[in-house]
Amino acid sequence: MPKTITAGPRTAAGLDGPLASLGGLLRHWLPMQRWFAGKDRPVTDLSVLSVTELFPGCLHLLVHASHAPVPTPGGTSPPGDCYQLLLGLREHLAPRLERAYLGRAEQGPFAGLAVYDALHDPRSAHLLLERLRQPGAAGPLRFEADMAAPLPGGLPPRLLDAEQSNSSIVYGDAYILKVFRRIQPGVNPDLEVTAALAAQGCLRVPAPVAWFETTAPQPATLGVLQPFLPDATDGWTLALRALAAGDDFTAESRELGRAMAEVHLALAEAFGPAGPAGPGENGRTAQAMCARLDAAAHAVPGLRPFVPGLRAAFGALATCDTGPPAQRIHGDLHLGQVLRAGRDWFVIDFEGEPSRPLAERRAPHSPVRDVAGMLRSFDYAARQRRPWRPEWARRCREAFCAGYAARAGWDPRKKHALLRAHETDRAVYEVLYEARHRPDWLPVPMAAIKRLAVWGG
Numbered sequence: 426m427p428k429t430i431t432a433g434p435r436t437a438a439g440l441d442g443p444l445a446s447l448g449g450l451l452r453h454w455l456p457m458q459r460w461f462a463g464k465d466r467p468v469t470d471l472s473v474l475s476v477t478e479l480f481p482g483c484l485h486l487l488v489h490a491s492h493a494p495v496p497t498p499g500g501t502s503p504p505g506d507c508y509q510l511l512l513g514l515r516e517h518l519a520p521r522l523e524r525a526y527l528g529r530a531e532q533g534p535f536a537g538l539a540v541y542d543a544l545h546d547p548r549s550a551h552l553l554l555e556r557l558r559q560p561g562a563a564g565p566l567r568f569e570a571d572m573a574a575p576l577p578g579g580l581p582p583r584l585l586d587a588e589q590s591n592s593s594i595v596y597g598d599a600y601i602l603k604v605f606r607r608i609q610p611g612v613n614p615d616l617e618v619t620a621a622l623a624a625q626g627c628l629r630v631p632a633p634v635a636w637f638e639t640t641a642p643q644p645a646t647l648g649v650l651q652p653f654l655p656d657a658t659d660g661w662t663l664a665l666r667a668l669a670a671g672d673d674f675t676a677e678s679r680e681l682g683r684a685m686a687e688v689h690l691a692l693a694e695a696f697g698p699a700g701p702a703g704p705g706e707n708g709r710t711a712q713a714m715c716a717r718l719d720a721a722a723h724a725v726p727g728l729r730p731f732v733p734g735l736r737a738a739f740g741a742l743a744t745c746d747t748g749p750p751a752q753r754i755h756g757d758l759h760l761g762q763v764l765r766a767g768r769d770w771f772v773i774d775f776e777g778e779p780s781r782p783l784a785e786r787r788a789p790h791s792p793v794r795d796v797a798g799m800l801r802s803f804d805y806a807a808r809q810r811r812p813w814r815p816e817w818a819r820r821c822r823e824a825f826c827a828g829y830a831a832r833a834g835w836d837p838r839k840k841h842a843l844l845r846a847h848e849t850d851r852a853v854y855e856v857l858y859e860a861r862h863r864p865d866w867l868p869v870p871m872a873a874i875k876r877l878a879v880w881g882g
C-alpha cells in the first residue's frame with residue numbers, strides 16, 4: 426500500500442531516516458533539468474516537503490530548492506521553488522534508464538540502490554496510469570478521474586523527448602499525462618481552464634479526463650491527463666516546415682487567429698469578462714510592465730541600453746484609455762502551444778508563463794497579451810532561417826490578426842499602443858527566459874528588443 430513516509434521540512438544536507446543520501450544526488454541532478462527554474466542562482470538548501478511511497482520502488486517527492494536572496498529592483502529574488510519528483514529505486518538499472526540515473530544511494534535503507542527519474546521507466550508510468558484509473562488517495566496525494574469517461578488499462582507509455590517546462594507521458598497515443606514539475610499552491614490553470622472550457626463545450630481544447638493533486642504541505646495540482654491528438658502537429662513545426670520549403674503560411678495563420686478568438690470568447694463565457702478596462706487600468710498594467718523590465722534588465726545586462734526606448738511603449742499604454750475587457754487568457758501563447766489536426770487548430774498548455782506567481786497567472790488580463798505572444802512567435806520562427814525572413818513573419822502576423830478580428834469583432838491591429846506594449850512586455854519575458862534556459866537563443870528576442878526600442882514597432 427502506498428504510504429507517506431514523512432511530511433514537514435527537512436534539509437537535504439541533514440536528511441535523516443529513509444531519505445539520507447538522496448540530498449547529495451538531488452543537489453547535483455536538479456539544477457541540470459530543463460524545468461529547473463533557478464539555474465542562475467546556486468542552491469543553498471534542499472528540503473523535502475513531502476515524500477510518499479507511491480508503489481514499491483517508487484517515491485513521490487515534493488522538494489523545495491532554496492536560493493540565496495539576490496537584490497532586485499523590486500526587492501529580492503524569490504527564495505526558491507518547489508519541485509515534483511518521482512524517484513525510482515532499483516538494484517540494477519536497465520541500460521535504457523541510464524539517462525534517467527541520478528546516482529547510487531550510499532547510506533540508509535536505500536543504500537546501494539540506483540536512484541533514477543521514474544517517469545522514464547515504463548513500469549512506473551504504467552502504475553501511475555493505474556492509480557489514475559482507480560481514483561483514491563495515497564498519503565497526501567489524491568487521484569481523481571472524470572467517471573463519465575472510463576480509462577482503458579494497459580496502454581503502452583512513452584515519455585515525450587522534448588525537454589519542456591514539465592514532463593509528459595503519452596499512453597498508447599490515446600492520452601497524454603502532464604506531470605507538473607514546478608509546483609505552486611493552488612489549482613493549476615492547466616486543469617482549471619481546460620475543465621471550464623470543456624464544460625462550456627469548447628472543442629478547441631482537449632478536456633481533462635483525470636488528474637492528481639496533493640493536500641500537503643498545501644493543496645496543489647500535480648498532474649493532468651487529457652486525450653492525445655495522435656495526428657496533430659504543433660504550430661512551431663509546421664511554421665518551420667513552411668519556411669524551409671519557402672511556403673506561404675498565411676492561410677494557416679488566419680485560421681489560427683480565428684481559433685484563438687473562439688477560445689477567448691469561450692474563456693470570457695466560462696469565467697466572465699472582468700468588465701471594461703476602467704480608468705487607470707492601462708496605467709497599472711504599464712507600471713507592472715515597467716517593473717518586469719527593470720527586473721529583467723537587472724538580470725540581463727544586455728537589455729540595459731534599451732530600457733528608455735522600451736519604457737516609451739509602456740508610457741504610451743498608460744495614456745491610452747481603451748482596450749478590450751480583461752478576461753482569463755492563455756497567458757503563454759506561442760506556436761508550440763497550438764496543434765493542427767486536419768484543418769483544425771487546437772490550443773494546449775494553459776499554465777501561463779511558468780515563472781509568474783500562480784495568482785497572477787489566474788488573474789484576468791487583456792486578450793491582447795495572447796495575441797502579442799503569437800505575433801512574437803512568428804518572428805521567432807522567421808529568425809530560425811538565414812537569411813532572416815521578416816516578410817514571411819509580417820504576412821503571418823497580418824493574417825493571424827485578420828482571422829482574429831473576423832471572429833472576435835475587434836481588430837488587434839487597431840489597438841496599436843496596447844499591442845506594442847504587450848509585444849514589448851513579451852519580448853522582455855523572452856529575454857529573461859532565454860538567458861536562463863537557452864542562452865544560445867538570446868539573440869532572437871534581443872533582435873525584437875532593439876526593433877521595439879529603437880523603431881517602436
Ligand SMILES: Nc1ncnc2c1ncn2[C@@H]1O[C@H](COP(=O)(O)OP(=O)(O)O)[C@@H](O)[C@H]1O
Pocket residue numbers: 585587589590591592593601603631651652653654655657659761762764773774776
Ligand atoms: N493533447 C495533446 N495531443 C497531442 N500532443 C500534445 C497534447 N498535449 C501536449 N502535446 C504535445 O506535448 C508537448 C508538451 O506539452 P505542453 O502542454 O506544451 O507541456 P509543457 O508545459 O511542458 O511545455 C507539446 O508541445 C505537444 O507537442
Ligand SMILES: O=P(O)(O)O[C@H]1O[C@H](CO)[C@@H](O[C@H]2O[C@H](CO)[C@@H](O)[C@H](O)[C@H]2O)[C@H](O)[C@H]1O
Pocket residue numbers: 589590591661757758759760761762774778779798801802803805806855858
Ligand atoms: O515550456 P512552455 O511551452 O510552457 O513555454 C516556455 O518555453 C518556450 C520554448 O519552448 C518559450 O517560447 C519561446 O520559444 C518558442 C520557440 O521555441 C517561440 O515559439 C516562442 O514565441 C518563444 O516565446 C516560452 O516563452 C516559455 O514560456
